[in-house]
Amino acid sequence: MRYACTDLSRLTAQLWHECDILVYNNGYHIGHETFMNIYKQLTGQNDFHFSPQLIPEVRIDKWTKEVMQWINDEYFHMRLCMEPLIWRRFTLIKPSQNYCEIFLLSCFQQCRLCARKSTHQYLCLLCGRLLNLDRICYDISKCLSFHANECGNSAACFLSISNRLILIVLGQLGAFWGHLYLDANGHEVDDLTSSVPLYLSEEQFRKLIEDWILQSFQIVFRDLTELIVD
Incomplete structure (x- = not known):
């Protein structure tokens, strides 16, 4: 039960954080104590007055749809049982302020298979x-899809x-x-x-973080093979 409550507190804390109901600092440890604090806030046992009106309906709808997609995924049970479980905020890593720094760090990187200079390089903003x-x-498009599946649930x-x-890969x-x-x-x-x-x-x-958190993109998605060119 203690472990179940801890997992529940993580889901709830993530939802509250994304909805700006209760924002947690980076590196905040979410454990059993967090669950007890959330329980007190939900039951009104302290000065924090919880109200469903604080949660934008569109965000709740998007969040629940994402959860249902994960549950209906054929690999859900396998991923649920995987250890160790990794908890990561649903946000993006902030890259370097100067693009030149990224370019210099990556331009001489080699392909792992042939040791030649890579023709395609992509920095994942989820894991870095x-x-x-x-x-x-x-196959560049398949590699990107594979990493998206492993790193960000597709x-x-x-x-x-x-x-x-x-x-953006979906x-x-x-x-x-x-x-x-x-x-x-x-x-530009x-x-x-x-x-x-x-x-x-x-x-x-x-703007990118906002679009990513809401999973709301004003762009047209196509097959990856059509986007990745030599």
Whole structure:
């Protein structure tokens, strides 16, 4: 029962955090004590007055639909029994402020299979892993889908190192969200050969996080094989 209550507290704390009902600091330990605090807040045993009106209905609807999709997934039982369980906030890792730093760290990375310079590189903003893939050794679209399945339950957010665009992957589908890195004047730079310094746009990053948390994207998704070109 204690373990079940701890898992329940994690789900509830995650929901409250995303709905801005009760925001937890990064690194906050969610355990049995958290469950007791949540129970007190729900039952009105302290000064915190809980009201369903505090929760936007659209967010509750999206959250419950996501949970039902996980439960209906054929691999749900297998994943539920996997150890160790990893609890990660439903948000994105903030990349470097300067795009040049990311490029320099990745440009000389080699493909694990052939040891040649990778033709396709993607930085996962969920786990921070840099995927170094060569088109001769790998099916790029399948690799992205596989990582999305392992890292984000079929959903992942990548920064493409080559074209500097954000790539959203949902299962076998994908779409380019837009630019995170802009020039000093706040403009997008589409010329891939340009040496203009690019910096992380805080406004764009906030918008990306909002879209990611709500899973609400104003972009058209297509088969990944149509997006990934040589």
